[in-house]
Amino acid sequence: MPKVLICGRGGSGKSTLVTMLAKGLAEQGRDKVLVIDSDESNLGLGKMLDIQPPARTVMDSLGGKEAVGKSLMAALRSEGTEEVKMFSGDFTFGDIAADSVSWSGTVGLAQIGKVEHAHEGCACPMGALAREFLNKVRDKKKEWVIVDTEAGVEHFGRGVLEGVDTVLMVVDPSYEAVLLAEKAAKLAKEAEKPFSVILNKVNADTEAQLKEMLKEKGIEVTAVLPFSAQISRANLVGEPLQITESLRQILNELIGGIANANVH
Numbered sequence: 238m239p240k241v242l243i244c245g246r247g248g249s250g251k252s253t254l255v256t257m258l259a260k261g262l263a264e265q266g267r268d269k270v271l272v273i274d275s276d277e278s279n280l281g282l283g284k285m286l287d288i289q290p291p292a293r294t295v296m297d298s299l300g301g302k303e304a305v306g307k308s309l310m311a312a313l314r315s316e317g318t319e320e321v322k323m324f325s326g327d328f329t330f331g332d333i334a335a336d337s338v339s340w341s342g343t344v345g346l347a348q349i350g351k352v353e354h355a356h357e358g359c360a361c362p363m364g365a366l367a368r369e370f371l372n373k374v375r376d377k378k379k380e381w382v383i384v385d386t387e388a389g390v391e392h393f394g395r396g397v398l399e400g401v402d403t404v405l406m407v408v409d410p411s412y413e414a415v416l417l418a419e420k421a422a423k424l425a426k427e428a429e430k431p432f433s434v435i436l437n438k439v440n441a442d443t444e445a446q447l448k449e450m451l452k453e454k455g456i457e458v459t460a461v462l463p464f465s466a467q468i469s470r471a472n473l474v475g476e477p478l479q480i481t482e483s484l485r486q487i488l489n490e491l492i493g494g495i496a497n498a499n500v501h
């Protein structure tokens with residue numbers, strides 16, 4: 238089953254969509270889903286999912302940022318290629334260190350790494366690790382991987398999407414989001430990855446306006462998540478998100494569409 242990368246600008250609703258997809262899959266109860274948090278500044282995803290984040294990040298389980306950074310530098314020096322060997326080979330969900338993934342029923346949460354200290358330097362090792370993780374994690378027939386990413390298109394540059402099957406971009410009602418969608422569509426095309434746009438936080442007016450603006454740029458919209466006072470409230474007070482009745486059908490169609498396009 239598919240590895241899905243969710244991207245978008247800050248605050249557009251990436252973590253909300255990741256959570257909704259994971260919960261939608263959990264409701265159907267058929268497929269396992271591993272949520273990968275690759276956003277080093279994201280703190281609230283566990284709460285949205287209602288999963289206590291694992292004790293250690295994947296980065297920590299591999300010896301920490303310095304060790305991963307060294308392995309990255311060694312790979313760059315010795316082989317003259319960008320390939321980084323941080324895992325010995327392909328691995329399955331079950332091979333991930335128990336303290337680096339938290340499972341709640343059929344939904345798991347793993348975090349690539351977090352910024353812990355002032356002046357700790359750039360997040361390149363985390364980008365390289367996310368790419369390596371996604372390339373090597375072997376998703377079986379009834380398993381999904383959903384990747385939450387940091388804002389913007391930095392992860393495109395770092396090649397994080399190399400190992401994923403499809404890219405979903407969240408577009409909220411803003412000109413900035415439309416410009417970013419145009420850029421992300423181009424980058425996804427270059428990387429030969431299927432690319433879809435999901436509108437979020439819209440009403441009838443903003444939906445129509447965004448669709449028109451995106452159409453002018455040759456981008457079609459795959460799904461539309463309306464503004465929801467319930468989602469807004471839950472995120473404000475830090476409560477787990479619930480799938481509302483009106484969202485259920487939208488999510489099921491989105492999940493069905495991704496599954497059909499990624500039967501392997």
Ligand SMILES: Nc1ncnc2c1ncn2[C@@H]1O[C@H](COP(=O)(O)OP(=O)(O)O)[C@@H](O)[C@H]1O
Binds near residue numbers: 473
């Ligand atoms: N469909 C929605 N309806 C209402 N508010 C939403 C919706 N989706 C997201 N939000 C709000 O937008 C904010 C950012 O959402 P979040 O998922 O954290 O964005 P990101 O992960 O892209 O930074 C949150 O405060 C959340 O409550």
Ligand SMILES: [Mg+2]
Binds near residue numbers: 251253276385
């Ligand atoms: Mg987020």
